Amino acid sequence: MAHTVLHKAETRGHASHGWLDSYHSFSFSSYYNPERMNFGALRVLNDDTVDAGMGFGKHPHDNMEIISIPLEGDLEHKDSMNNVAVIKNGDIQAMSAGTGIYHSEYNKDREQRVKFLQIWVYPNKKNVEPRYDQITLNLDDRHNKLQQILSPNPDDEGVWIHQNAWFHLGKFDKGVSTDYTVKGKGNGVYVFVLSGDVKVNDQLLNTRDGYGIWDTDKFIITAETDAEFLLMEVPMEF
Amino acid sequence: MKTKILAIGRHPEILQTVVRLINNNPEWEGIGANTDDEAVLLFSTQSFKIVLLCGGIEPDSEGRLRTAFNSLNPDAIIVQHYGGGSGLLSAEIFQALAK
Numbered sequence: 320m321a322h323t324v325l326h327k328a329e330t331r332g333h334a335s336h337g338w339l340d341s342y343h344s345f346s347f348s349s350y351y352n353p354e355r356m357n358f359g360a361l362r363v364l365n366d367d368t369v370d371a372g373m374g375f376g377k378h379p380h381d382n383m384e385i386i387s388i389p390l391e392g393d394l395e396h397k398d399s400m401n402n403v404a405v406i407k408n409g410d411i412q413a414m415s416a417g418t419g420i421y422h423s424e425y426n427k428d429r430e431q432r433v434k435f436l437q438i439w440v441y442p443n444k445k446n447v448e449p450r451y452d453q454i455t456l457n458l459d460d461r462h463n464k465l466q467q468i469l470s471p472n473p474d475d476e477g478v479w480i481h482q483n484a485w486f487h488l489g490k491f492d493k494g495v496s497t498d499y500t501v502k503g504k505g506n507g508v509y510v511f512v513l514s515g516d517v518k519v520n521d522q523l524l525n526t527r528d529g530y531g532i533w534d535t536d537k538f539i540i541t542a543e544t545d546a547e548f549l550l551m552e553v554p555m556e557f
Numbered sequence: 558m559k560t561k562i563l564a565i566g567r568h569p570e571i572l573q574t575v576v577r578l579i580n581n582n583p584e585w586e587g588i589g590a591n592t593d594d595e596a597v598l599l600f601s602t603q604s605f606k607i608v609l610l611c612g613g614i615e616p617d618s619e620g621r622l623r624t625a626f627n628s629l630n631p632d633a634i635i636v637q638h639y640g641g642g643s644g645l646l647s648a649e650i651f652q653a654l655a656k
Contacts, residue, residue: 346648347644348643348644348647349647351648351651353651353655356648362639362645363644363645378574378642379568379570379571379574379641379642380642381568381571381611381612381613381639381640381641382612382639382640382641383639383640383641416612416641418568418612419571419612419641421570439640439644441639445612446612446613446614446615
């Protein structure tokens with residue numbers, strides 16, 4: 320029997336720092352809710368908006384798999400491994416913080432805000448060598464089908480991380496439906512709706528709602544309106 | 558009385574950041590240690606409620622540290638710190654204090 324958890328968009332933590340407006344699906348920084356700590360190995364899902372010309376100054380990370388998905392605008396990334404890159408809508412960035420890195424993220428545009436998802440997944444191995452990866456995805460590959468954007472395998476589609484996790488994006492027209500088959504034994508899937516309304520089995524989800532489902536092998540996802548969504552499959556025990 | 562927290566990590570700059578962030582909370586007092594010897598010495602001479610194991614600690618070291626801390630003060634709460642910065646730190650400490 321499947322287990323589920325529903326996180327309506329309006330129940331997320333919220334922090335407004337002037338230049339940064341952030342919604343936290345799970346406890347993060349000053350938002351602490353013991354009932355909202357993680358979904359399996361998925362620990363952070365931040366829905367961030369960064370003002371024009373602003374950003375996150377140099378700051379450290381270790382022992383975390385960090386995935387950034389830009390939704391709107393461009394974000395410049397610089398890190399202590401000498402990577403300098405701009406990520407934009409259609410890209411995905413993955414970083415294994417491992418033994419420790421410093422990085423900064425800035426919206427260099429003077430007029431346009433940046434919206435992006437910042438996702439942290441617990442690693443399956445501590446103290447790995449830090450690494451950075453960024454790819455550009457073909458947006459057509461998610462139209463009315465699931466586009467794999469992340470896996471545990473360097474040779475598979477999308478970026479890879481140190482965890483038995485698979486992420487997919489979908490941009491479905493109203494009425495389109497598909498099955499999702501869970502790939503890893505003991506894994507669950509956290510569905511996050513980027514826009515529109517979708518149903519996961521019989522559960523209706525609206526924009527920015529989150530819905531976790533586990534102890535099941537598969538489920539059906541249906542677009543009730545034109546909709547975009549992110550599926551994050553992660554181990555429930557790690 | 559402040560809650561004393563010992564943070565142990567191998568990356569000096571990240572450890573310094575973690576200790577600074579702990580000390581931003583007026584109810585917490587953070588002290589950092591880069592080495593196992595330094596950590597055990599601090600733990601044996603001061604009363605820490607929480608130990609944060611930060612990045613870079615090898616499995617053998619972690620085992621030795623856990624054994625030493627459990628022997629010296631079994632009530633101390635040992636927590637793995639993830640992320641190396643402000644994101645998860647407070648929640649990890651709040652969770653430890655709730656135990």
